[in-house]
Amino acid sequence: MRKIVVIIAIFMLIVACARRIPPIPPDAQFPASLGAVKGIVKEGRFFITWRIPTKDVRGKRLKNLIGFYLLRNDSCKECPNYRLIKMIDLSSEKGYIKRGNIIWVEDNLKPGKIYYYKIVPVVKGGYKVPASKPIAIFWKLPPQPPKWLHVEGKDREVLICWQFDEGVDGYRIYRKKEGENFPLESISKELISQTCFEDKGLINGEKYIYTVRAVIKSDDLLIEGKGAKEVAVIPRDLNPPAPPKGLRALLHKNGILLHWLPNKEEDLKGYNIYRKENKKKWIRINNRVIEKSTYLDKDVSLGKIYFYKITALDKSSPPNESKASKIIKVRFVTGG
Structure with missing residues (x-):
């Protein structure tokens, strides 16, 4: 008799659960893979960025994506105890979206610790969507800003020089015009190992503003420190014509x-x-x-x-x- 009661209880529990979990309709959409989730460090701050998917797994236009869960684990990559850092709602969190990418800033990281992150898309209907592959970072204290930044305007180019710092793996140079913000990308594609750089192809008579940031390596992550004090310069043509x-x-x-x-x-x-x-x-x-x-x-x-x-x-x-x-x-x- 007791066995019959247990079987009936289990059956009733299964039925109750089935009522609470909605069936997945045939036209339900699931986002295609997020692709690469990247970690970058700019001005001493860690940014996590990924592309917002626009297609579902069948290649059709994605209509039911409402946001993302950003998860973090401070213990290990495969541990199950990832905790929620932020629910990014696409309908309201416009400050995190730039050119079809999500950009999230992580502050208050401790030097010497490893952090693991996952991204989980959230769709209407509450259907479970697979998480992204985890990314890991070993956080180091960012380098100090370079000192003695000096610029010299020439004919359609600017010479930028600064003081070398021990323990630095390279430098990045950023340029903007008056009233603008510095872009995310530096003007040099690769890290600069020297302490001088010629920025060519500029317009004479226009004002350009520069800063330089030191970079150190942490495995595959490049940790960029805060920028040197901004300096402005106007390139000029200093070459006179030939004598008549x-x-x-x-x-x-x-x-x-x-x-x-x-x-x-x-x-x-x-x-x-x-x-x-x-x-x-x-x-x-x-x-x-x-x-x-x-x-x-x-x-x-x-x-x-x-x-x-x-x-x-x-x-x-x-x-x-x-x-x-x-x-x-x-x-x-x-x-x-």
Whole structure:
């Protein structure tokens, strides 16, 4: 009799459980694999990031994904006691989403400890979805910011230098413009082992802001420290045009007509004309930059001797001025 009662009790328990667990409908959607769950360290903070799946396991558009469980274990990779760190709700936690990726920041990690993480997608209906493969990190104290950061603006490039630190495996350089945030990715694809870097292909006249962060290695994880004090610089073209050539003078009825060969620089702005009389000082006689390769000097007196030279200017701000052309000597005796 007792056996019959036990069997009936077990049967009733199974029936009751079956009533509480909803059956899985044939059109239920389950997300495709999350792919790679990555751990990165930026400015001394640990970020966990993964791609939000858009397809289900059958390749159809995923409609019922509502969020993710972020789980952590402080003991071992295969231990069952993963605890919930955060339920990320896709309908409200917009601050964690960037370009289709979830980004979560883990703070207050202890140096010398190993942490394990898993991600579990959450779908409507409460159906169980497999967790991601666990990732493990061995946390080390991030390196200190580099010191003595120095920048030098050149023609369409900037030279960045800083002081070397012992125990550092490399450096990353970040660049932004005024009013922007530094991007997640550094301007160098690989870690920089030297303490100077040339950033090329920039726009002259624009302000760029830089910082440098030191990096140490912890197994496969690169731990990046906080950035050095930000420095700003404006690259400029410091290379002047070539000196103009072929300067000659012709007498004109209204003055002295100067001719020369035009410069071929692509960023040429124009020319300045300089004149003097005997032992007097050189003076610039054009009020505006001369764009053509001719100039008529009307402010001359009959019988006087004049000396001329010209320079070329580029479009930099301020413009670079070339060395002077050869000097020519002209006596204004009669009009042409």
